[in-house]
Amino acid sequence: MKILVLGAHGQVGTALCRLLTAREFPHLGCGSDTLDITDFRSVEEQLDRFKPDCVINCELVGDIDSAERDRERSDKVHREGVENLARLCHERDIVLFQLSTDQVFDGTKTTAYSESDTPNPVNAFGRSLWEGEEAIRRLWHKHIILRTAWVFGPDGDNVLKRILRQASELDVVRVPSGQKGCPTPALDVARVIIAILEQVGCDVDPPLWGTYHYVGSDVTDWPTFAETVIKAAKSFIDVEAEQVEAVDPATLGETTSRPANTELSTRKILSTFGIKQQAWRRGVQDTLKALYEPATGTGEPVR
Numbered sequence: 001m002k003i004l005v006l007g008a009h010g011q012v013g014t015a016l017c018r019l020l021t022a023r024e025f026p027h028l029g030c031g032s033d034t035l036d037i038t039d040f041r042s043v044e045e046q047l048d049r050f051k052p053d054c055v056i057n058c059e060l061v062g063d064i065d066s067a068e069r070d071r072e073r074s075d076k077v078h079r080e081g082v083e084n085l086a087r088l089c090h091e092r093d094i095v096l097f098q099l100s101t102d103q104v105f106d107g108t109k110t111t112a113y114s115e116s117d118t119p120n121p122v123n124a125f126g127r128s129l130w131e132g133e134e135a136i137r138r139l140w141h142k143h144i145i146l147r148t149a150w151v152f153g154p155d156g157d158n159v160l161k162r163i164l165r166q167a168s169e170l171d172v173v174r175v176p177s178g179q180k181g182c183p184t185p186a187l188d189v190a191r192v193i194i195a196i197l198e199q200v201g202c203d204v205d206p207p208l209w210g211t212y213h214y215v216g217s218d219v220t221d222w223p224t225f226a227e228t229v230i231k232a233a234k235s236f237i238d239v240e241a242e243q244v245e246a247v248d249p250a251t252l253g254e255t256t257s258r259p260a261n262t263e264l265s266t267r268k269i270l271s272t273f274g275i276k277q278q279a280w281r282r283g284v285q286d287t288l289k290a291l292y293e294p295a296t297g298t299g300e301p302v303r
């Protein structure tokens, strides 16, 4: 199977390309410098040049606050770009693997969201990704939409790295209160993508196309995540921070509302593909090793 990875220089894209190389999958990774998803002509040309069997879209523009400030940009990448991609994949019979987000849900549920729960995004970011998902469902049945959340890892920028920066400089690490979710190591997302691809590539009957959730176990909040990171980091670096404080998100510069609870259920991915959730705490250890012991960290921890 020949694979085209879009967003190849991001957290998930980097981990994925590394794994694809290690497992000898023929693939091509493109960053925004080589392929801008909003340049419809270039996307078409690249598909016709490389002729992939599968496109994995790991693109993401900005974050939740920047998507709110520049809705047009967010719509262009997450909705229009994805819609175009789905149309082109349909025309060429290419499997489309799209990553999506917990932010499609409104957070009012008190238990975990399953794939059959109806999305109701509360911010522009979640809305544009949800509309991108819907375009795929409308246009091309040979797709996998994989929703994940709170992604962290050694590559790119993320909350874990922000916490480490604060912890090495300040006495108190401040993180947002009032949000529950499931942190997910980027490397685990990459492994899950490959595990799914290996199975959908086998022409199983009934077909396994559709929407799935994968997140790390178990559900937590930012203060608990920060405490875990700081405790683990003490084995690797000098840590100043003695305390984690949960604060009003607005005081950290958050200008956009986030859902209060985005716990995602992973029952469907387990029952369909046999993919088990991994503990995010393990991912914290692995990430710290990859950051501070790069010579011993292979990027693919042994489980």
Ligand SMILES: NC(=O)C1=CN([C@@H]2O[C@H](COP(=O)(O)OP(=O)(O)OC[C@H]3O[C@@H](n4cnc5c(N)ncnc54)[C@H](OP(=O)(O)O)[C@@H]3O)[C@@H](O)[C@H]2O)C=CC1
Residues within 6 Å of the ligand: 006, 007, 008, 009, 010, 011, 012, 013, 031, 032, 033, 035, 036, 037, 038, 057, 058, 059, 060, 061, 062, 077, 099, 100, 101, 102, 129, 147, 148, 149, 150, 151, 152, 156, 157
């Ligand atoms: N990060 C998270 O917490 C979560 C992520 N996800 C999903 O996982 C996926 C990967 O996320 P993650 O790896 O963290 O994202 P990153 O922000 O780390 O990487 C996204 C990549 O997308 C590329 N990109 C942005 N705009 C364009 C464009 N117009 N054309 C082509 N490429 C573009 C950027 O490329 P370049 O660097 O070359 O500019 C960037 O490297 C996303 O689809 C996202 O929806 C879901 C839930 C949570």
Ligand SMILES: Cc1cn([C@H]2C[C@H](O)[C@@H](COP(=O)(O)OP(=O)(O)O[C@H]3O[C@@H](C)C(=O)[C@@H](O)[C@H]3O)O2)c(=O)[nH]c1=O
Residues within 6 Å of the ligand: 060, 063, 064, 065, 101, 102, 103, 148, 149, 150, 151, 158, 159, 162, 174, 175, 176, 249, 252, 253, 254, 258
């Ligand atoms: C800038 C800053 C933010 N924060 C807060 C803001 C936010 O509530 C939390 C997480 O920040 P993030 O940058 O991950 O962004 P945020 O945009 O909240 O997170 C989301 O990203 C998108 C892509 C998703 O799909 C979600 O699953 C989720 O991971 O950290 C700090 O604690 N310290 C800081 O210095």
